[in-house]
Amino acid sequence: MFRLLHVTESLCRTLLQTAAGADMAVIADDGVARVTASxxxxxxxxxxxxxxxxxxxxxxxxxxxxxxxxxxxxxxxxxxxxxxxx
CATH class of the missing domain: 1.10.1220 (Arc Repressor Mutant)
Incomplete structure (x- = not known):
């Protein structure tokens, strides 16, 4: 499951596509995104x-x-x- 907070839809799509299917969580805060990948x-x-x-x-x-x-x-x-x- 993905948890997305304070991130634009475009940025989320880009990050998720970049992961090419990897499990990721993206949390943006003050212009910084935290990405978790297995x-x-x-x-x-x-x-x-x-x-x-x-x-x-x-x-x-x-x-x-x-x-x-x-x-x-x-x-x-x-x-x-x-x-x-x-």
């Missing part, structure tokens, strides 16, 4: 290890990865079936 245990551990190695937080790594993904795919058609969200 990761495998291996993904979680890899993020923790990388964060420790570079002395940054997991949250920083995720924000950095999202920024890079958005920049690299701004003009790209992703091979995702976004019409089939669960």
């Amino acid at each position: 990761l495998s245990r291996a993904q979680e551990q890899a993020l923790k290890d990388l964060a420790a190695k570079h002395k940054v937080s997991v949250a920083w790594l995720v924000r950095h990865a999202v920024d890079q993904f958005l920049e690299q795919n701004r003009e790209t058609q992703l091979p995702l079936n976004l019409g089939q969200l669960s």
Whole structure:
């Protein structure tokens, strides 16, 4: 189930489509959106290890990865079936 508060419909749709079906909760507050996504245990551990190695937080790594993904795919058609969200 999704819980959406103080977020525009357009932003919600974009975030949900970006997740390509992942379970997400989006809560916006003062221009900041909090996004929750399920990761495998291996993904979680890899993020923790990388964060420790570079002395940054997991949250920083995720924000950095999202920024890079958005920049690299701004003009790209992703091979995702976004019409089939669960």
